[in-house]
Amino acid sequence: MTTAIAHCSFCRKPSTEVRKLVAGPGVFICDGCVTLAAEVVTGDPGPDSPVLPWDLDLPLDAVLANLTTVAAAGAQAERNLRLWVGKARALGGTWTQIGEALGMTRQSAWERFSGED
Structure with missing residues (x-):
C-alpha cells in the first residue's frame, strides 16, 4: 500500500487517490480540482460579487x-x-x-x- 505524501488543499483527496498532485508553495492541487478550476475560469463569469x-x-x-x-x-x-x-x-x-x-x-x-x- 502506497502512503499518501500530501492531500489536495481543495478537495482533500490524498495523493494515492488522484492521478496527479501539483505542488505549490505550501499547497497542493489534484488534477480533478485543476480541471474544475479551468471550467470555472473559462465558463460564465457570473455576477460581479463572488459568493463566499x-x-x-x-x-x-x-x-x-x-x-x-x-x-x-x-x-x-x-x-x-x-x-x-x-x-x-x-x-x-x-x-x-x-x-x-x-x-x-x-x-x-x-x-x-x-x-x-
Whole structure:
C-alpha cells in the first residue's frame, strides 16, 4: 500500500487517490480540482460579487464537515510552512530573515518554528 505524501488543499483527496498532485508553495492541487478550476475560469463569469462559501445558506452538518476540511488543509499548510522554514535554516537563513519573510519578528519566528521550549 502506497502512503499518501500530501492531500489536495481543495478537495482533500490524498495523493494515492488522484492521478496527479501539483505542488505549490505550501499547497497542493489534484488534477480533478485543476480541471474544475479551468471550467470555472473559462465558463460564465457570473455576477460581479463572488459568493463566499461561508455566506451560503448551508445546514449545520455541512458547515461542520467544512470545518474539518478547512482544519485539515490548514494543518497541511502549517506542516509545509515548517518544512520551508527548516529548509531556510539549513541554507543558513537567520531567524531575522525568516521573520521578515513571514511578516513577524525574529523572536516570534523563533518561538513558532525553532522547536525549542
